[in-house]
Amino acid sequence: MTRDSSASAHPGTAVSARNLVKEAAATGQRIRGVHITFAAPSVIEVLASTNLQFVYIDGEHGCFDWRDVEAACITAERHNLTPIARIPDLSSATITRFLDRGVRGLVLPHVESVDAAQSAIDAAYFAPRGSRSFGAGRPEYGQRIGNRPTYMQACNAAISLCVMIESQRGLDVAADVASLPEVDYLSFGMLDLAQSLGHPGDPGHADVRVAVSSCIERIHGAGKRVREDFMNFVWINDVLIAGARQLLDPVAPESRKGAPQDKAQGVSMAASGGSADD
Numbered sequence: 364m365t366r367d368s369s370a371s372a373h374p375g376t377a378v379s380a381r382n383l384v385k386e387a388a389a390t391g392q393r394i395r396g397v398h399i400t401f402a403a404p405s406v407i408e409v410l411a412s413t414n415l416q417f418v419y420i421d422g423e424h425g426c427f428d429w430r431d432v433e434a435a436c437i438t439a440e441r442h443n444l445t446p447i448a449r450i451p452d453l454s455s456a457t458i459t460r461f462l463d464r465g466v467r468g469l470v471l472p473h474v475e476s477v478d479a480a481q482s483a484i485d486a487a488y489f490a491p492r493g494s495r496s497f498g499a500g501r502p503e504y505g506q507r508i509g510n511r512p513t514y515m516q517a518c519n520a521a522i523s524l525c526v527m528i529e530s531q532r533g534l535d536v537a538a539d540v541a542s543l544p545e546v547d548y549l550s551f552g553m554l555d556l557a558q559s560l561g562h563p564g565d566p567g568h569a570d571v572r573v574a575v576s577s578c579i580e581r582i583h584g585a586g587k588r589v590r591e592d593f594m595n596f597v598w599i600n601d602v603l604i605a606g607a608r609q610l611l612d613p614v615a616p617e618s619r620k621g622a623p624q625d626k627a628q629g630v631s632m633a634a635s636g637g638s639a640d641d
Contacts, residue, residue: 383416385523388548402431404438411442420448436465455486463500468523475532489515529555541585550590
């Protein structure tokens with residue numbers, strides 16, 4: 364996927380013209396990104412050279428304050444990457460602050476009802492699709508926005524929403540949630556889901572696999588994709604460990620086959636639409 368550094372497709376606005384995650388969720392074109400769990404703008408800059416399209420800021424389990432989120436978004440934008448974030452909760456205040464700091468895609472955790480998804484949608488979109496609070500968020504800070512109604516619609520067009528399925532109740536409503544027009548794609552928090560299904564710490568259990576596979580079929584039937592349909596991503600923790608092992612470990616590469624055994628299960632789960640990342 365090519366990246367466009369043009370400022371905007373809407374005259375008089377300063378909103379980025381493209382959300383590469385939203386586009387890929389709609390078309391199925393594969394994109395690449397890195398999952399950041401700690402504040403490291405320099406890491407984003409370095410890894411941007413590896414043909415990434417997005418940066419995933421883990422605002423639920425990662426270590427970020429609001430300035431860190433903003434710095435990550437600024438860095439991502441500088442390299443034409445789409446910044447998305449898993450938020451810690453579904454409150455309107457949290458959604459507003461992440462969007463105002465420059466996040467273009469929201470990953471909504473622990474969604475267990477259509478009402479919860481709809482409430483988050485309402486907070487994320489300006490009217491007529493929602494009732495997002497208008498403030499002087501970055502990168503415009505209330506300036507250079509030209510026609511305000513046009514600007515607000517451009518903001519709506521630039522947002523992507525992902526719903527995470529992490530419990531039996533989430534599985535039960537996944538297809539209905541996927542049917543909401545504002546939801547772009549869905550994903551699975553496999554460790555939390557396995558725990559909910561009575562198999563803590565075992566996302567590869569047959570019961571979990573069957574439940575995820577069935578849920579993916581229903582999501583596809585509703586016309587939406589799951590994350591693994593179009594995303595290749597890596598955790599920054601794994602990048603650091605793999606890089607250190609490759610460069611510092613004197614053992615021959617062939618003897619390391621299967622060394623990171625803890626990740627083999629996650630790879631197989633990704634093939635069926637889930638991952639062992641949560």
